Amino acid sequence: MAGAIPFVVTADAEYRAAATSCSFQDIPQTTDGVASVTGSELRSNYANRMRDKRTPGRAIYDQLRAEHISTTCPYCGLRRVKTLDHFLPQVDYPLLSVMPINLVPSCMICNGTKDTICPTAAEEVLLHPYYDDIDSQIWLIGEVLETNPVGITFRVSPPAGWPELLSQRVMNHFETFGIAELCSDNAANELGNLRVYFFDLFNALGEDAVRDHLKRILASYRDNRRNSWGSAMYAALLESDWFCSIGCTQI
Ligand SMILES: [Zn+2]
Structure with a gap:
């Protein structure tokens, strides 16, 4: 030896x-x-x-x-x-x-x-945790499906300035580990737990209260990690006029 x-x-x-x-x-x-x-x-x-x-x-x-x-x-x-x-x-x-x-x-x-x-x-080449740190910018994006119940999909959106190779590697990594599906599963679980909360919040205080709630939760998720499923989901919900005015009552 x-x-x-x-x-x-x-x-x-x-x-x-x-x-x-x-x-x-x-x-x-x-x-x-x-x-x-x-x-x-x-x-x-x-x-x-x-x-x-x-x-x-x-x-x-x-x-x-x-x-x-x-x-x-x-x-x-x-x-x-x-x-x-x-x-x-x-x-x-x-x-x-x-x-x-x-x-x-x-x-x-x-x-x-x-x-x-x-x-x-x-x-x-998959992302190597000892060498690749990509969390300084937002690259995980959520999109609201205007369905009943509400759905969220996830994808990689390379930030401006990322080298083409890094973008390709992140997308390959995302695909290899089935991260989109994992994120959607977590999002569905979270929304299911919040169904009654959002319904009551909207009916009691209206659209602005829903937006305020989403902003606060988004800030907390992003403080913990910018590219978690939660950060991407709450950003998507906040940007969705449909969710804030209708969707939040049909989770
Ligand atoms: Zn894992």
Whole structure:
């Protein structure tokens, strides 16, 4: 196993360079291993010397997970972190199997969805939570469906100034993890809980009171996170004259 160490060091440097230039797709795969160490042997380091609770390496695993365990999954932005995901799959990149920078906290569903996905082009590189911070601008947009009951759809709207590559990556990420559907499910649940509240508010105090409520809730959601389903939903509801005057009574 010691013979693999120089290759691991090189792989670490390649990974960091690729992360900053968004060129993960150019990192050569080492499925069959290096030197006299097989890919299977390299991967076993993760299962047997890091994830296994009886080994010293477990402390590193626990530290990585503990830093994010109560936070939201960075892939979907909705569910709780439960595990660590190999950003570049260990089956194709066994040299990266125990590299902390390749171990990303995630929920179980995103971990399963992503599975062994490998980018083949720059636009397919999923958002890496250690390198990609895109929450300084609003990019998640909600749209009100003027239906009975009210519906909300979600989409990516790249801000002016985003590079084309980033826009493509965010849309690919959004699609890969089925984020639109997840957001719509959360929105439907929230609106269902507020059906009586909005009905009574509108009938008692009218349209202006509905707008005032939406503004306050939107500010609170955006203070927490600009691109959450809640921020996008309340922004869409506030901008909808139809919702504020009619829709709010037929949720
Ligand atoms: Zn997730």
